[in-house]
Amino acid sequence: MEKKNIDWANLGFGYIRTDYRFVSNYKNGAWEEGALTENADVVINECAGVLQYAQTIFEGMKAYTTADGRIVTFRPDLNGERMEQSAARLEMPVFPKEKFVDAVLKTIKANEAYVPPYGSGATLYVRPFMFGSDSVIGVKPSEEYQFRVFTTPVGPYFKGGVKPLTIRVCDFDRAAPRGTGHIKAGLNYAMSLHAIVDAHKQGYDENMYLDAATRTKVEETGGANFLFVTKDGKVVTPKSDSILPSITRRSLVQVAREYLGLEAQEREVYLDELKDFAECGLCGTAAVISPVGKVVDHGREICFSSGMTEMGPVTKKLYETLTGIQMGTIKAPEGWVVEVK
Ligand code: PLP
Numbered sequence: 001m002e003k004k005n006i007d008w009a010n011l012g013f014g015y016i017r018t019d020y021r022f023v024s025n026y027k028n029g030a031w032e033e034g035a036l037t038e039n040a041d042v043v044i045n046e047c048a049g050v051l052q053y054a055q056t057i058f059e060g061m062k063a064y065t066t067a068d069g070r071i072v073t074f075r076p077d078l079n080g081e082r083m084e085q086s087a088a089r090l091e092m093p094v095f096p097k098e099k100f101v102d103a104v105l106k107t108i109k110a111n112e113a114y115v116p117p118y119g120s121g122a123t124l125y126v127r128p129f130m131f132g133s134d135s136v137i138g139v140k141p142s143e144e145y146q147f148r149v150f151t152t153p154v155g156p157y158f159k160g161g162v163k164p165l166t167i168r169v170c171d172f173d174r175a176a177p178r179g180t181g182h183i184k185a186g187l188n189y190a191m192s193l194h195a196i197v198d199a200h201k202q203g204y205d206e207n208m209y210l211d212a213a214t215r216t217k218v219e220e221t222g223g224a225n226f227l228f229v230t231k232d233g234k235v236v237t238p239k240s241d242s243i244l245p246s247i248t249r250r251s252l253v254q255v256a257r258e259y260l261g262l263e264a265q266e267r268e269v270y271l272d273e274l275k276d277f278a279e280c281g282l283c284g285t286a287a288v289i290s291p292v293g294k295v296v297d298h299g300r301e302i303c304f305s306s307g308m309t310e311m312g313p314v315t316k317k318l319y320e321t322l323t324g325i326q327m328g329t330i331k332a333p334e335g336w337v338v339e340v341k
Pocket residue numbers: 060220221222223224225244245246247248249283284285286
């Protein structure tokens with residue numbers, strides 16, 4: 001199979017149309033089998049549930065070329081499980097996780113020519129999503145849905161690759177206690193747009209959201225969880241019911257403990273504690289691990305000792321181990337790496 005003629009090393013995080021996508025419709029209480037199509041356009045009624053009341057959920061994952069030339073993806077079962085939970089919370093029919101994994105693998109395989117080569121720094125981003133497709137005018141769930149998976153080759157989520165980011169403590173809240181912060185609903189991202197545009201205008205790379213109830217605890221950013229390293233080398237990551245249960249973060253906690261022999265704590269993290277950490281990073285499928293050099297809290301600068309020029313040493317070890325597992329140079333725990341055949 002011949003790869004597409006793409007400048008892999010200079011890709012940003014954007015949409016490039018690839019050849020195939022998977023589509024399955026839900027009608028009369030059942031999902032149809034679904035199939036690959038070349039048609040990237042979606043045609044729906046003006047009154048569709050997704051357009052009126054934002055009834056839409058999604059997932060984000062990646063396909064990688066390993067050092068020995070195989071195409072793999074990372075823990076797709078966990079994305080399938082999370083999508084089931086997102087669907088249940090928004091009164092959408094569950095697209096079963098086994099069918100989800102099958103659809104993802106089929107879509108990656110069909111777009112094999114777009115999976116960036118090993119060592120290029122790029123990956124194939126995979127975006128499964130589902131939305132209410134029939135008309136609703138009273139506030140109620142749709143009766144019909146569409147599940148789709150498309151792919152797009154991507155480079156780093158943050159411009160500048162691994163250059164440490166500067167983020168600000170955000171005055172807007174991302175998620176309410178007992179709200180929808182723990183699921184991957186489009187609405188969580190719509191409401192973050194004003195905050196991110198404003199952060200960029202003020203010269204910051206991202207927002208640090210605090211817990212809405214007390215505004216004393218660190219939650220996450222608009223698209224990634226936080227990870228901190230203490231001065232004595234412990235990994236600490238915020239625990240909260242209103243953040244997205246990041247698959248990258250859950251994997252990194254296991255990597256820290258089992259591969260690097262580090263203590264890893266999942267616990268509440270107070271804004272007041274930030275000054276005591278040595279390193280900070282954002283973790284997620286898109287972000288991988290992006291180092292944070294500085295957090296600004298209304299003019300007060302909290303600088304991590306790892307500095308503004310490179311990743312801290314523990315963050316770097318975590319990054320190298322995780323990406324080594326994903327790219328096949330480090331042995332993965334059972335079931336983490338799934339080959340696309
Ligand atoms: N938090 C938010 C709000 C996200 O959108 C994402 C991206 O999926 C993450 C965290 C990271 O989750 P994961 O590691 O599963 O990609």
